[in-house]
Amino acid sequence: MGAYRFARRSRITTDQPDDPHAVLLPAERALVLQPVHTRERGGLRSEEGALEETVGLAAAISLDVVQADLVRLNQKRPATLFGSGKVEEIREWLDAQAPRPGLVIINDSLTPVQHRNLEKAWNAKVLDRTALILEIFGERAQTREGVLQVALAHLSYQRSRLVRSWTHLERQRGGAGFLGGPGERQIEADRRALADKIDRLKAQLEQVRRTRTLQRAKRKKAPYPVVALVGYTNAGKSTLFNRLTGSDVMSEDLLFATLDPTMRRVDLASGTRVILSDTVGFISELPTTLVAAFRATLEEVLEADIIVHVRDIAHAETDAQRADVLSVLGDLGVRDEDGRRVIEVWNKVDLLEEEAATRLAAAAEARAKSAAGTLADPVPIAGSAITGIGMDGLNLWIDRLLTAEHRLFRLSVPVSDGAALSWLHAHAEIVEETRSSGGDADLVVRLGEKEAGQFRARFAHPLLSEPASGRQEEDRDSASG
Template sequence: MILEIFGERAQTREGVLQVALAHLTYQRSRLVRSWTHLERQRGGAGFLGGPGERQIEADRRVLAGKIDRLKAQLEEVRRTRTLQRAKRSKAPQPVVALVGYTNAGKSTLFNRLTGAEVMSADLLFATLDPTMRKVDLPSGTRVILSDTVGFISDLPTTLVAAFRATLEEVLEADVILHVRDVAHEETDAQRADVLSVLGELGVHDEDGRRVIEVWNKADLLPSADRDVLSSTARTRADDARGTLEDPIPVLASALTGEGLDTLFAEIERLLTAEHRTRSVALPPGEGAALSWLHERTDVVSAETTDDGGVVVTVRLGAKESGQFQERFGYAFATAEEAHRGRKRA
C-alpha cells in the first residue's frame, strides 16, 4: 500500500526512479517466498533442473537486471546532487532542512515560509520529491530551505535505501527543522520514529547541526493545551542545546502563521551563534573583495588607510571566513592585527 501511495505522489524523474527501485526490491523479496515450493521440484535429467527452478531463476535474473539499471540511474542522480551540494557549500547561504513524520505539515510550513506552492494536503506522503527555495529572514539573512519526504514508523530498509539520495539533503543542513504534529495523539511515538530514521541516515548530535522542533498544528489544540505547550516551549527554549535529543521547541501553526516570527528568530540565532567580529586589511584596488564582504557579511566598519587601502571589520562565521580566504587570499585577524599588517605593508 505504501508503494502504491508513493507511486501516485512521485512527480520528478528522481522520485519515479526511487519508487520503482523500492517496488522491484519488494517484488524480489516476495518472489523468493512465493516460489519456494517450485525450488523443491527437480524434474528433468542430467544437469537440467525442473521447470519451476528454471522459471524462478529467469525471473530473478530479470528483476536483478532491472534493479541494477535503476541503481545505476539513481547513482547518477546521487552524483549530480552531490555536485549541487558542493556548489551550495561554496555559496553564502546556509541550508535549513525540514524533516518530520508524514502529514506533520512540513509542506504547508514550507509554503508559508517561502511563498511557494508545493503540494500540501491532508495526505500520507504528499511530498516525495525534494524542493528547495531561497528565503530571506527578517534581518535580511538569506537561507536555502529544503523540504523532504515524510517518515513513518518501521520504515522498511528498502525504502530508506531507495530514498537516500533525497534524504541526504538533511546531512548537509546547517539547521534541521523537525516538524511535529503536536495535535496528534501519537506525536511522541512519531518523534521517536523520525529520530530513528535520521540515525539510520547518519545524522547524530555530535555532527554539530542545530535542531529546532516545530510544534506544529497549534491551531487544532484546545486553548488550555495550547497555553500549556506555549509556556513549556518558552521555558525549554532558554536552556535547550539545540540538538536532536534536546532541540529548541517553537509552538506554531503553519496554517495560520502563529509562532513563525519566533521560528525565524530562532533560526537566525542558531545561524549567527558562532559568528565572530574579525577584521581584514585590503590593499588598494580590491573592490571585488570589499563588495563581497558587504553582500555576504555584517560589516561593522571600514576604515581607509593612508596608502588608500581599507581595514574592514565584519561579523561572520567560519564558513564565510573560509570562503573569503579561498577566493581572495586574505585572512581575517583581530582589528589590531589587521591595522598592524597594513602599516607594515
C-alpha cells in the first residue's frame, strides 16, 4: 500500500527503546502496520479503514508517517505477533531507509513480551494502539482533571510492562553490612512505587469526581436541562458546539482534537435555556484503561436530558463508527429505559454530492416523523455544522423533545412581584399574557413538572392546570417543524 505523508513537525522517541518511560520528542519518522488476522475477518470495519484511522491517529501527534501497510497473519505469534520472516523483512526495510524510521506503530494490542521482542528485533520504539492513544491524550489534556486522567491511564498501562526494562537487575541486598540476605527485586520495588502513584492519582480523581457530583447536583436544582454531544472522534462535535454556542472551542480536523469537556449555556429559538456539553470523542477498541480513567468526564452523558449523537455521515465507515459509539454508551450504562431522548445528527452533508445530500435530507425528515427518540431509534437530522445546514431543525427538535412532557398552567401574578414574573419569562414558555383590571398579570405558561415544582417552592402563586387548546397545540407543532 502507498505511503502516507504529513507535512507537519514530527516527533521522536528517546534513544533507549527498551525504556517504558520513554516519551516522544520532536522529529520522528514512523512506519504504521495494520495486522490483518485472517481468522478474525468480517464485521463493519474494513482493513483499509482501520489502517487509515491509525494513520490519522499518528497525524494527531504530528508524526511523519513514511509508510503504512497491511500485514496479513495466519496466527498470532506469542513472542513477536508476526512470524520470524515478517519480523526480519520489516527490520531490513527499516535499515534501508535514510534516515531510518525510529518508530513503528502497530494497530493492535501487544503483550509486554511482544513489545520487548519487537523493539529489540527492529531497534526502534514500538507503540501499540493503546500506547498511541495514550500519547495523543497526553498531548491534548489541558485541565487538571484531564492531566490526572491521562497520568492514571499511563501508569496503569506501564505497570504491566515493567518487565521490559528491569529483567537485567539483580535483587537488592537486604539488611546492613555484608550479612544481609537478598532483598526484593528492583521490579518489585518499582511496581510498589507505581502502585503508590496510582493510589494517589485515584484519590485526587475521586476528589474531582465529588466536585463534579456537587456541580451536577447544583445543575439539577437549576431549571436548565443538559444536552450532551457525543460521537466518534473527528465527527464534528466541537464544530457543532461552536455553531450552537458561538464559542471558539478547538475544532481542528484531527482525531481527539477535543479532550477536556466544555459546557456552555444556550438559548434556543423558543427561549428555552439549556446547558450544552461537548465531550471527548469515542473510538473503536478504546483501551479499557482510558474508559476507566475518563469515566468521571463521561458521566456527564449519564446526567444528560438529551443526547445528541454527531455522526460523520460522509465517512465510508459511518455505520461502524455508530456501532462503536453505541457500544461505549452501553458500557457507561446509558439505557433507553432511562427516559432520556436521543437525536442523531448526520453531519458533514456538505461533503456529499448534491443529489446524495438531498436524498439523505429527505430520508432524515421522513424518519424523524415517526422516530421514538431513543438510542435504537433516534431522531435523525441531516446537516452540516460547518455551513449551518439543518441547524435550525436541530434546535427545534431539541426544544420539542425537552418540552414533550410539559403541561399548560394558568396563574395570576401581581405586577408588584417582579421576581416571579422575571422567573417565568426566563424559565417558562409564555403562551398567553394579559392584564386584568386590577393590574395583575394573567398568564398561561408551559412548564415541565420539575420547573412547576421549583416555581411552587419559590413563589406562593397557585399554578392551575390548563388543558391545551387545539389552536395552541397546532401552533406548537408548526413551530417545531
